[in-house]
Amino acid sequence: MALRTGQRLTWSLTRNTSFIRLYSSKPQSSDIESILAEPSWSVRSLLPDQSSEPSTSSITPKQLHHLLRLSALPQPASAEEEQSMLETLESQIHFVKEMQGVDTTGVEPLRSIRDESPAAIKETTIGLDRLKDAIAKERVTGRRRRVQRIRDERNAHPDGSAWDGNALGSASKTKGPYFIVETGNDGAS
Numbered sequence: 001m002a003l004r005t006g007q008r009l010t011w012s013l014t015r016n017t018s019f020i021r022l023y024s025s026k027p028q029s030s031d032i033e034s035i036l037a038e039p040s041w042s043v044r045s046l047l048p049d050q051s052s053e054p055s056t057s058s059i060t061p062k063q064l065h066h067l068l069r070l071s072a073l074p075q076p077a078s079a080e081e082e083q084s085m086l087e088t089l090e091s092q093i094h095f096v097k098e099m100q101g102v103d104t105t106g107v108e109p110l111r112s113i114r115d116e117s118p119a120a121i122k123e124t125t126i127g128l129d130r131l132k133d134a135i136a137k138e139r140v141t142g143r144r145r146r147v148q149r150i151r152d153e154r155n156a157h158p159d160g161s162a163w164d165g166n167a168l169g170s171a172s173k174t175k176g177p178y179f180i181v182e183t184g185n186d187g188a189s
Contacts, residue, residue, distance in 0.1 A: 048094045059089050 064086055068075055076082035114120065138147050171179035 046095050046098045048091050058093060059086060061086065064089065 061082060064082065065075060067089075068085075076085055137150050139150055140146070141148050168174050168177070168179055173180040173182070
């Protein structure tokens with residue numbers, strides 16, 4: 001089959017069937033409908049095949065007990081529970097192997113789980129202007145030249161006044177370094 005410029009050939013493989021599709025790099029609406037009409041893979045392909053006879057286990061009961069001990073999880077109470085744990089672990093290992101087998105050539109690696117749109121990248125990028133603003137809010141003090149952040153006194157308190165550091169200043173009753181809270185109890189027991 002000869003491909004024309006602007007066309008790509010995709011080949012998707014599932015456990016029981018394979019599909020070969022030819023579409024242009026600028027798909028038309030009918031092309032999208034035909035692409036989405038048939039599944040190209042199935043979640044079922046990521047799970048072990050239940051219809052075939054059970055294969056030899058790659059995890060031994062001894063390894064399972066060791067993993068449970070390392071994870072501080074309880075050991076299986078019965079042989080049935082141990083077998084169930086082994087089957088679950090085997091299906092998880094099969095899933096990971098299937099995921100590792102996916103061809104990711106040409107796929108840019110995920111840097112983080114967040115919005116990676118150009119606008120989000122621009123928003124999270126620290127530029128020279130933001131650095132200048134942050135440095136302007138710092139001063140070097142003391143013999144060891146420590147950097148201290150300069151407090152914005154206008155935003156220190158909701159009413160615009162600066163906090164004087166006296167936590168008991170607004171308390172109605174105090175006793176030494178403590179404030180007194182009166183309860184509704186009249187002394188009756």
